[in-house]
Amino acid sequence: MARLIAARLGQAVLALLGITLLVWALLPLTPGDPAERILLGRGNIQPDPVQVQALRREFGLDRPLHVQYAIWMHNLLQGRLGISYRSRQAVERELAQRLPATLLLAAGGVVVAVLLAFPLAVLAARFENRWPDHLTRLYALMGTSLPSFWLGLLLLDLFAVRLRWTSALARPDLQHLPMPAFVLGLGLSATLARVLRAGLLGELGRRYALMVRARGAGPWRVLLRHALPNAALPSVNILALGVGGLLGGAAITETVFTWPGMGLYIVDAIGARDLPVIQGFAVISAGIFILVNLCADIIAILLDPRLRYQHQVQ
Amino acid sequence: MGLGCAARSLLLSTCGNGRLTLLPVLPYSKRYCNCFAFTGSAWPVRAGAHGEERSIKHSTGVWPSARAARAAFGRRHGLAAALGLAGAGLLACGSQENGGTDPRTGAPTGPAASGGAGRRLKIGVSFEVSNLSPHDNGFWLTSYGTSQSLLRVTPEDRLAPWIATSVEPAGQEGYVIKLNPAARFHNGRPIDARVVQAAIQRHLDAGVRDIPSLKGATWELSDAHTIRIKTSEPDPWLPNYLALGYMPIFDVSEVPENADPATLVGKGFFSGPFRVTSLTGQQMTLDAVPDAWDGAPRLAGVDVKFIKDPQARLAALKTGEIDLMLYVPADAVPLIKSTPGLSYKATPSAGRVWVVFNHTRPPLNELAVRQAVALAIDRKQIADQVLNGAYLAPDSLYPATMPWNVPGVIRTDVAAARRLLDDAGWRPGPDGIRVKDGRRLAFEWLHYPQQPDSKPMSEAVQAQLKAVGIEIKLKQVDDITAAFRSKDLDVGVTFNSMQQAGNPVTVLNSYFRTDSPRNYGGWGSAELDGLIKRLNVEFDAGRRNDLLKQIQEIFRRDVPITFTVARFWAVAVNADFAEYVPTHDVDHYIVTRDTAPAAKK
Numbered sequence: 001m002a003r004l005i006a007a008r009l010g011q012a013v014l015a016l017l018g019i020t021l022l023v024w025a026l027l028p029l030t031p032g033d034p035a036e037r038i039l040l041g042r043g044n045i046q047p048d049p050v051q052v053q054a055l056r057r058e059f060g061l062d063r064p065l066h067v068q069y070a071i072w073m074h075n076l077l078q079g080r081l082g083i084s085y086r087s088r089q090a091v092e093r094e095l096a097q098r099l100p101a102t103l104l105l106a107a108g109g110v111v112v113a114v115l116l117a118f119p120l121a122v123l124a125a126r127f128e129n130r131w132p133d134h135l136t137r138l139y140a141l142m143g144t145s146l147p148s149f150w151l152g153l154l155l156l157d158l159f160a161v162r163l164r165w166t167s168a169l170a171r172p173d174l175q176h177l178p179m180p181a182f183v184l185g186l187g188l189s190a191t192l193a194r195v196l197r198a199g200l201l202g203e204l205g206r207r208y209a210l211m212v213r214a215r216g217a218g219p220w221r222v223l224l225r226h227a228l229p230n231a232a233l234p235s236v237n238i239l240a241l242g243v244g245g246l247l248g249g250a251a252i253t254e255t256v257f258t259w260p261g262m263g264l265y266i267v268d269a270i271g272a273r274d275l276p277v278i279q280g281f282a283v284i285s286a287g288i289f290i291l292v293n294l295c296a297d298i299i300a301i302l303l304d305p306r307l308r309y310q311h312q313v314q
Numbered sequence: 315m316g317l318g319c320a321a322r323s324l325l326l327s328t329c330g331n332g333r334l335t336l337l338p339v340l341p342y343s344k345r346y347c348n349c350f351a352f353t354g355s356a357w358p359v360r361a362g363a364h365g366e367e368r369s370i371k372h373s374t375g376v377w378p379s380a381r382a383a384r385a386a387f388g389r390r391h392g393l394a395a396a397l398g399l400a401g402a403g404l405l406a407c408g409s410q411e412n413g414g415t416d417p418r419t420g421a422p423t424g425p426a427a428s429g430g431a432g433r434r435l436k437i438g439v440s441f442e443v444s445n446l447s448p449h450d451n452g453f454w455l456t457s458y459g460t461s462q463s464l465l466r467v468t469p470e471d472r473l474a475p476w477i478a479t480s481v482e483p484a485g486q487e488g489y490v491i492k493l494n495p496a497a498r499f500h501n502g503r504p505i506d507a508r509v510v511q512a513a514i515q516r517h518l519d520a521g522v523r524d525i526p527s528l529k530g531a532t533w534e535l536s537d538a539h540t541i542r543i544k545t546s547e548p549d550p551w552l553p554n555y556l557a558l559g560y561m562p563i564f565d566v567s568e569v570p571e572n573a574d575p576a577t578l579v580g581k582g583f584f585s586g587p588f589r590v591t592s593l594t595g596q597q598m599t600l601d602a603v604p605d606a607w608d609g610a611p612r613l614a615g616v617d618v619k620f621i622k623d624p625q626a627r628l629a630a631l632k633t634g635e636i637d638l639m640l641y642v643p644a645d646a647v648p649l650i651k652s653t654p655g656l657s658y659k660a661t662p663s664a665g666r667v668w669v670v671f672n673h674t675r676p677p678l679n680e681l682a683v684r685q686a687v688a689l690a691i692d693r694k695q696i697a698d699q700v701l702n703g704a705y706l707a708p709d710s711l712y713p714a715t716m717p718w719n720v721p722g723v724i725r726t727d728v729a730a731a732r733r734l735l736d737d738a739g740w741r742p743g744p745d746g747i748r749v750k751d752g753r754r755l756a757f758e759w760l761h762y763p764q765q766p767d768s769k770p771m772s773e774a775v776q777a778q779l780k781a782v783g784i785e786i787k788l789k790q791v792d793d794i795t796a797a798f799r800s801k802d803l804d805v806g807v808t809f810n811s812m813q814q815a816g817n818p819v820t821v822l823n824s825y826f827r828t829d830s831p832r833n834y835g836g837w838g839s840a841e842l843d844g845l846i847k848r849l850n851v852e853f854d855a856g857r858r859n860d861l862l863k864q865i866q867e868i869f870r871r872d873v874p875i876t877f878t879v880a881r882f883w884a885v886a887v888n889a890d891f892a893e894y895v896p897t898h899d900v901d902h903y904i905v906t907r908d909t910a911p912a913a914k915k
Contacts, residue, residue, distance in 0.1 A: 087444035088575050098595065156626065161632045168630040169619065169626070255626075256626060257626070258619075258621050258623065265595065268442065
């Protein structure tokens with residue numbers, strides 16, 4: 001098992017290296033002069049050629065591409081992600097200020113997704129083809145169809161403006177977490193509910209479930225004690241993939257609720273063509289995504305002996 | 315999260331209105347009620363009449379007992395219904411920051427307006443102030459009352475004293491600047507000639523503005539409050555540059571060159587009635603400077619909240635979390651006007667929406683086509699009906715208050731547009747689009763998402779031009795400036811202004827001379843070049859006005875660009891600031907010493 005985990009780690013490192021190369025390449029491959037873009041981002045509509053040249057020297061943009069990449073990687077390994085074109089502050093500092101809020105929101109979204117998906121899927125499987133099942137499938141359809149920005153604005157208008165149950169401007173704390181977390185987690189919960197429902201029905205149709213029923217176990221015991229642990233494994237992978245989606249989808253939710261996370265920050269950076277920020281965010285997001293999926297792989301290995309056995313056989 | 319907790323929250327939130335509404339059949343269990351601890355409050359809360367938090371218990375005077383609740387609710391319920399109510403309970407478990415007015419009744423619900431003392435103004439804006447660098451954000455810092463320029467611009471677009479009491483020409487060779495001896499920075503240091511020279515030089519070195527007459531200029535500091543500038547070339551418009559909010563005066567000793575912008579908060583290097591005490595990615599907090607050199611402000615402070623999404627800004631205005639909303643989208647104007655307790659305030663500005671033609675490409679290189687496009691655009695329809703009155707239909711290049719303004723340069727005459735095209739040989743084809751020598755009268759029209767109003771406006775123009783037989787294909791581009799600079803376009807729109815701080819010359823030099831760096835349309839006129847050259851050095855106001863009038867006649871005749879609508883500088887306010895009057899566009903002065911809440915009636 002240790003070798004299996006080590007192999008997964010090695011793959012993760014290679015993936016991260018490849019991503020850093022692609023992310024860094026954003027800058028030289030983007031049309032236009034990056035030094036001019038920096039000045040434009042600072043509001044200098046007509047950059048002077050002397051100013052452009054000075055800025056190219058300041059940011060090392062006049063060096064060969066491979067040297068620029070090496071410098072960038074060297075800085076990255078030391079935790080330095082460059083200087084924002086707009087604010088002229090260290091990107092890692094600005095992202096670090098906002099990362100906790102995004103992680104809190106993403107965690108809230110995951111919790112909402114799990115709390116909604118698991119009970120609904122269990123109900124749907126227990127009462128297959130009856131109204132709980134129909135309701136769950138309708139919920140799954142709506143959850144994946146509703147645009148998050150629309151839902152967010154609707155809830156904001158209803159609960160903040162009309163009912164005054166919460167504030168329109170969110171602060172990154174538990175008091176303001178429920179609504180944005182609900183919006184963020186709804187889509188993931190819908191997918192998760194569908195996958196888990198299908199998995200549960202599949203497990204309930206298997207021979208061991210029949211055997212357990214024959215030995216006198218009630219339907220709830222068969223479902224919760226036997227089928228659910230087996231059906232839950234694919235959900236771990238769905239959750240891991242969903243974390244990446246939550247980080248990306250958080251930008252829309254953060255914008256609607258003015259949640260001061262990385263997503264809102266990156267939306268501004270994209271609009272302003274602030275490439276160091278975009279690069280920094282891409283690297284961090286990729287790193288988190290790879291880490292989460294690595295953890296999901298390891299959890300799967302730990303939970304499912306068959307994976308360890310298959311590896312040993314190979 | 316207990317299911318009974320959710321049920322209780324729903325019960326109590328309805329009870330909070332003082333009346334018992336229809337109660338669902340739900341279980342209740344006292345042991346679940348501790349769930350509210352996670353929100354930090356024992357009970358769901360509402361804002362009271364004075365903005366304080368009041369628990370539902372206090373507001374109703376009723377403490378629902380466990381027995382009463384059990385009597386009201388049944389014990390058995392569907393799990394799905396409880397889950398849904400748990401969600402509602404989650405949403406109900408939040409505190410609310412309230413203030414301002416109830417949009418339903420218009421009654422004040424927030425902290426009572428105290429006439430100035432103790433009252434802070436909360437502003438919602440989409441543009442973030444990223445740092446306190448005088449070079450990067452001088453415009454915003456002046457707008458919010460933190461920094462000041464040598465001169466200021468009045469609502470009539472005239473120059474008035476500020477840190478400088480006067481800026482008088484010394485012949486055609488320079489100026490004499492006299493400073494107000496009382497002017498000082500927040501750190502107490504006086505603003506003297508040496509500091510002013512240093513600050514302006516730093517702005518020039520940082521490339522904030524290109525002022526050719528100050529390159530190589532000679533500065534003579536006659537005394538502590540008098541500066542004699544011998545400019546490198548005659549410049550009758552230098553005072554207008556000195557009035558720009560982009561170049562505020564600051565104490566250079568507290569702002570080292572290439573200083574880390576993150577270290578600038580808390581330093582007192584500006585001189586305005588407000589001082590920045592905190593700056594985050596979400597908010598900039600300014601406190602009043604009671605001993606400001608030109609008088610204490612009437613507000614206790616200003617909280618500028620960076621809210622990118624316009625719907626979120628509007629929601630915050632409705633809930634009272636902000637008092638003043640900047641950058642009101644056109645589609646929100648009818649809603650604001652119809653909401654009790656909110657007001658839409660707008661002042662005509664010098665801003666215009668430019669329609670930039672590429673004069674090197676057919677058919678835009680034909681004068682008749684450009685003239686027809688200019689005449690066929692129904693600006694009043696766009697302003698009033700398409701953009702909900704958030705814009706107005708201009709009839710001139712400049713505001714009516716400017717002495718050189720020529721009304722009627724911009725006009726709509728659809729019949730004249732048709733005649734022009736007929737006379738030029740453009741005949742209507744079978745589909746109504748005109749054709750000449752086998753070529754359709756069609757071209758591409760670019761707009762951009764950073765100005766959301768440009769899209770509906772362009773769509774309206776498309777329909778209007780089609781009526782006279784001109785086909786335009788709309789295309790949204792991410793970066794309109796890049797498109798202009800590439801010169802790979804037919805027509806593009808941009809939101810701009812024909813003057814800055816009452817100075818029309820900068821724009822004319824930048825965009826309309828044959829050799830202008832931003833002459834994106836590639837249009838050239840020796841006549842206009844000559845007029846601009848004379849205008850650059852004309853000190854006599856009467857002759858300046860004549861030159862500018864001649865320039866406007868060239869615009870009318872040759873149509874280098876045309877315009878669609880003119881912008882208002884518009885804000886939305888709640889009842890607490892119902893008397894707020896927005897000023898300009900270029901030099902906004904959003905907050906001044908005299909900004910104050912509405913007087914209580």
